[in-house]
Amino acid sequence: MPYLIRCLESVEAQTIGADRIEIVAVDDGSTDGTGEYLEEFAARSKVPTRVVRQKNSGGPSGPRNVGLGLARGRYVFFLDADDYFGDEALERMVAMADRAGTDVVLGKVVGVNRGAPQSMWGATRERVDVYNSKVIYTLSAQKLFRRELLERLSLRFDENLRTGEDALFTMEAYLRGAGVSVISNYVCYYLVGRDDGKHVTKSGTYEWRFDSMRAMMALIHRIEPAGPKRDFLMVRPFTVGMLQQFGPVVLKDSEEVRRHKMELVAPLMETYWHDGVARLIKVSERLRLACVAQGRMDLLIEMVRYIRAKTVPDVVRSRDGQTLYLAYPHFRDRSAGLADSNYEVTVPDWHDGKRIEQPKAAARRASLSRRVARRMRRDMRRWKERLSVE
Structure with a gap:
């Protein structure tokens, strides 16, 4: 009432x-x-x-x-x-x-x-x-x-x-x-x-949120066979759920809560986190999850502060120019243990307010657009020819 x-x-x-x-x-x-x-x-x-x-x-x-x-x-x-x-x-x-x-x-x-x-x-x-x-x-x-x-x-x-x-x-x-x-x-x-x-x-506690994530991940694995479709579904509990527990809120969490969250998340990351899922997630989110997977709260806090400050990372191209990386903290820092693949742009992402994607993906789309345009021009010419004959 x-x-x-x-x-x-x-x-x-x-x-x-x-x-x-x-x-x-x-x-x-x-x-x-x-x-x-x-x-x-x-x-x-x-x-x-x-x-x-x-x-x-x-x-x-x-x-x-x-x-x-x-x-x-x-x-x-x-x-x-x-x-x-x-x-x-x-x-x-x-x-x-x-x-x-x-x-x-x-x-x-x-x-x-x-x-x-x-x-x-x-x-x-x-x-x-x-x-x-x-x-x-x-x-x-x-x-x-x-x-x-x-x-x-x-x-x-x-x-x-x-x-x-x-x-x-x-x-x-x-x-x-x-x-x-x-x-x-x-x-x-x-x-x-x-x-x-x-x-x-x-309302509720962070423990309740982990219970919910655990149940959702188990449900997806029970119903959907391993493969790209399952990987796609798993993006949701990782990004709408887990990231909320390892975002800016960790800066306010006590050391005890941070430690407990890492204990709760460890078996989930070990069971469900793998490259097929990771490559479907944007770089800034994937990096936080990679820090969580390694149990590195120190790296996570550094990453969260960097993102929260709206710092714009450099864009780095591979030698052949076909792969883009976003150079967030510890990029190519071997001592941090974060692989280059965690920094790679694998899905359309945002950089300094602009949409970016891999050059090869953009090239495929441009090539497809050109083919469609050529086909439309060809069909138009044929239509005009038929019209003039009639």
């Missing part, structure tokens, strides 16, 4: 119609009148509403699993009590899933008094997957899921995780489902920033 009032009003306003919706509202031990309001709402609303009141479970997984176990519709949507729908959200998402036959639908999300994911909303697309889109960078639970998929996989939120449980759930649905749809031309979901600043995603 009081966010719940707007939340429920947005469900009642859905253009899909009250007869096509059910609400399963799980009051997870609230103490602010939420339970009483839910029961009043259920008694008067045209939307069939079931209210479950239980002791506080300590996290969102338990109540979501309770609601999922009671759900009867073809689709489920996990609507947080702080947030609210656009009026046409469910109608559009259900129509998309029915038309495309996909198991997960992402409706465009915007933030209210907070940020929201943006990279995946470039275009409305009936069918994408984690490899040809940016959906991997939104793993929150606020999506439409086909309930048959969830039941077939016995997919539930991990109640042992204190954070990141939604990312694990959504990633498995992405990987094992029959495709993902994206609605970008209508705002389906308003992600609300509470005035008191209390959000589950902002």
Whole structure:
């Protein structure tokens, strides 16, 4: 409360119609009148509403699993009590899933008094997957899921995780489902920033974050066979997760916390970090992870300070001119133990505000562009010749 009032009003306003919706509202031990309001709402609303009141479970997984176990519709949507729908959200998402036959639908999300994911909303697309889109960078639970998929996989939120449980759930649905749809031309979901600043995603300890990373990495390795696709998926837990624990925050961490983080991360780096993943990551991020892999907190701190100061490293070319390196601290310093490959530009990167990439990659793209242009000119000449003959 009081966010719940707007939340429920947005469900009642859905253009899909009250007869096509059910609400399963799980009051997870609230103490602010939420339970009483839910029961009043259920008694008067045209939307069939079931209210479950239980002791506080300590996290969102338990109540979501309770609601999922009671759900009867073809689709489920996990609507947080702080947030609210656009009026046409469910109608559009259900129509998309029915038309495309996909198991997960992402409706465009915007933030209210907070940020929201943006990279995946470039275009409305009936069918994408984690490899040809940016959906991997939104793993929150606020999506439409086909309930048959969830039941077939016995997919539930991990109640042992204190954070990141939604990312694990959504990633498995992405990987094992029959495709993902994206609605970008209508705002389906308003992600609300509470005035008191209390959000589950902002709370918790760094140990919880490592638990979440560990679970995500294990899931990817369990589902996706070894190879380029697995390497691509592994970039996310390394860059959205691990780097947050080994970024500017380490400058504020105590020596004890730094030491503990290195103990927690060591088995993850030993098991999951290798060249195939590293080469898919930008230099400044890869270097920090390389320092972590070697257990070198001293090098990491130096690297973080260098990056935080927005120092621009020199660009170094190999003798044949085909390889670029960014000369961050300890480049070609053998005593530091950081291989040249950690400094190599292997994916499009940024240098002094400009996009850079390997000369050979740029040359291939330029060559392809020239071939396409020549083909277009040739086709145009042929078209003009046919036109003149006719």
